[in-house]
Amino acid sequence: MVNTVNLVKIYQSGGVPVPAVRGVDLRVEAGEFVAIMGPSGSGKSTLVHMLGGLDARTSGEIWLDGRRADTLGESAWALLRRQKIGFVFQFFNLIANMTVADNVELPALLAGASPREARERREHLLGALGLTGRADAAPAQLAGGEQQRVALARALANKPSLLLADEPTGNLDSRNTRDVLKLLTDVHRDGQTIILVTHDARVASLADRVVSLLDGQIVDDGAVGTFRRRPKGTAGDVVELRG
């Protein structure tokens, strides 16, 4: 599904080169859910932006569905995103002069859905994220956590085969995080591929695999294991878990 070969991004900042991603080889299979973790500044956002064609690579290759993508121009990337990529930005990027409902329906319409399909999909997604009552609001009227959930709904509106998300729970309290976790679980079960940057261990623990970045390089990459003290544990075991 997604494959990168020696992917490099070097920003220029006031004439000084800033290496943000330094030789990443990442292979993600169709239907896989991969969480990307790592300290702030380790290159996580840069990496997912490049995978979505939102930031040009300095060198290396990006392959999507067996096709070379890093050599595509902007309009070809835009088409690819419309057809199969949903992107959740760390800072939402909602369209300010459109309602929440329109923000979410737009990508579905652009991908060729009928107005009715787009509306039904929007109603389903806003419902799942506890936002039904906010459909007619403007993004600026929403709290940060609400905007973040709208951004996730928008990214999922065209049923993308690849969901790229940059810290999609960074502004949520634990109840809203639970809604997002549930939706991500459904999306994963439906077979959509997910690559998601997160600090939140609850989100990461849903993934099939966790990739850790440090200074622009992968320092760990492995399946999420299972840990079991007892097959039928109760909350009482938490006392024991925490010593």
Added chain:
Amino acid sequence: MRPFLLALLAKEPAHGYELKQALEQIFGSAYPSPNIGQIYVTLGRLEKDGLVRAVDVEQSNRPNKKVYYLTAAGRDALDAWAEEPAEGPRVRDEFFMKLVLAPMTGIADRMTLINRQRRHYIALMRDLNELSERTDPADRVALLLIEGAMLHLQADLDWLDRCQEDLS
């Protein structure tokens, strides 16, 4: 368990089995249910320390039962317990010791230790997630306990990031 029993007895005198039932009812699945033996042993110690006293109550066609009640000294001990802030979580845990000592012993490099520990924490988090799914939504106490464990685990994980940044 001592302060729990003192707290229950501050509400009303009770015999051992009633205390066991009350603990189960209050904590739900959030606290491992103590066995009746543990409760009697603890009551015996509290009695020896003068914090509770027992009276024999006659029962028709059954052996007498011992009903415990709180003494003034017990009340003071309970107040002192309630007023004192609880100990914070420990940061100098076993992992920290490994991290500090690893380079000296050559057993593993720090990067490997940190990566392994991160995987372990995420697996623990997955277990807590599943536990919280399985827990009855009405059991607020149990859910809060699980959420507390998750927040601690998250802090541990954030701290691993800091270790990795500074020690690499």
